[in-house]
Amino acid sequence: MAIEVTKANGILTLEFNRIERKNAITSSMYQSLADAINAAQDDPEVRAILLAGKPEAFTAGNDLEDFMKTTRANDGVAFGDRPVFQFMRALSGSAKPVVAAVSGLAIGIGTTLLMHCDLVYAADGTKFSVPFTQLGLCPEFGSSLLMPLAGGHARAAEKLMLGEPFTAQEAYDMGIVSKVLPAADVLEHARAQAAKLVALPAASIRTTKRLMTASRKAQLEAIIAEESKLFFEMLQGAEANEAFTAFFEKRKPDFTKFA
Numbered sequence: 664m665a666i667e668v669t670k671a672n673g674i675l676t677l678e679f680n681r682i683e684r685k686n687a688i689t690s691s692m693y694q695s696l697a698d699a700i701n702a703a704q705d706d707p708e709v710r711a712i713l714l715a716g717k718p719e720a721f722t723a724g725n726d727l728e729d730f731m732k733t734t735r736a737n738d739g740v741a742f743g744d745r746p747v748f749q750f751m752r753a754l755s756g757s758a759k760p761v762v763a764a765v766s767g768l769a770i771g772i773g774t775t776l777l778m779h780c781d782l783v784y785a786a787d788g789t790k791f792s793v794p795f796t797q798l799g800l801c802p803e804f805g806s807s808l809l810m811p812l813a814g815g816h817a818r819a820a821e822k823l824m825l826g827e828p829f830t831a832q833e834a835y836d837m838g839i840v841s842k843v844l845p846a847a848d849v850l851e852h853a854r855a856q857a858a859k860l861v862a863l864p865a866a867s868i869r870t871t872k873r874l875m876t877a878s879r880k881a882q883l884e885a886i887i888a889e890e891s892k893l894f895f896e897m898l899q900g901a902e903a904n905e906a907f908t909a910f911f912e913k914r915k916p917d918f919t920k921f922a
């Protein structure tokens with residue numbers, strides 16, 4: 664399975680398992696993640712959720728082939744109902760705490776989803792990137808709000824406007840990551856931190872999380888909706904088509920032909 668789901672000792676572990684594509688996320692993977700996170704909310708056996716990838720890649724972000732298929736699909740599914748948005752709603756709305764263990768690559772939504780987790784542990788060599796403008800797209804999953812809030816406009820602009828990659832240390836400095844660790848220790852540490860959450864009073868954890876996120880909830884929902892609308896419009900644009908085609912043709916995109 665491209666998303667491995669395991670439940671043990673109060674922790675629901677969701678693991679990306681598509682390493683031949685650097686754990687790029689397809690619609691069916693988003694759906695599996697959304698379903699598992701939603702089901703966990705009513706499952707008394709789950710007291711913490713752990714998101715993890717493989718040492719080589721947490722995830723390379725949305726599968727670009729899947730993006731092209733979605734763009735061309737004339738299936739009548741509203742963008743807000745697509746699996747990627749079901750996943751966004753499930754993760755950002757999770758009342759239960761979410762821990763992430765990040766190694767290798769955290770690209771696109773692989774970085775933006777971290778801003779909806781509670782504890783984020785990253786391997787020191789992890790490459791982070793939100794290359795939306797390089798794909799002819801715009802920020803998603805509330806990152807146009809959350810990244811400037813975390814790191815200030817100027818640092819967020821380097822990431823979101825230039826799409827420049829950044830290190831685990833920079834992600835830590837911006838407050839996107841809780842702690843940077845040697846790669847060999849990340850998963851074990853994340854699991855140990857999740858076990859601490861499991862042992863604490865669940866109602867206290869849930870209430871604390873709700874209080875920490877309540878003041879920005881409405882604003883975040885509004886920005887995710889606006890980003891999503893624009894993102895899907897831009898997915899159908901010529902610039903995105905050029906970026907995706909260039910990626911699969913293993914060449915640099917040429918955006919100079921577009922005004």
Ligand SMILES: C/C=C/C(=O)SCCNC(=O)CCNC(=O)[C@H](O)C(C)(C)COP(=O)(O)OP(=O)(O)OC[C@H]1O[C@@H](n2cnc3c(N)ncnc32)[C@H](O)[C@@H]1OP(=O)(O)O
Pocket residue numbers: 683684685687688723724725726727728747768770771772773794795798803
């Ligand atoms: C709503 C969500 C939005 C978003 O998440 S937007 C962000 C979308 N993601 C990307 O734009 C990243 C695209 N991928 C890359 O830039 C590179 O890859 C990496 C930097 C992640 C890794 O580079 P390297 O280590 O050189 O590996 P490789 O040879 O490029 O990748 C191995 C195989 O994995 C496929 N792959 C990697 N990422 C994706 C992806 N995102 N969608 C679909 N396929 C992907 C490649 O094509 C290739 O495949 P083959 O071995 O057949 O040549």
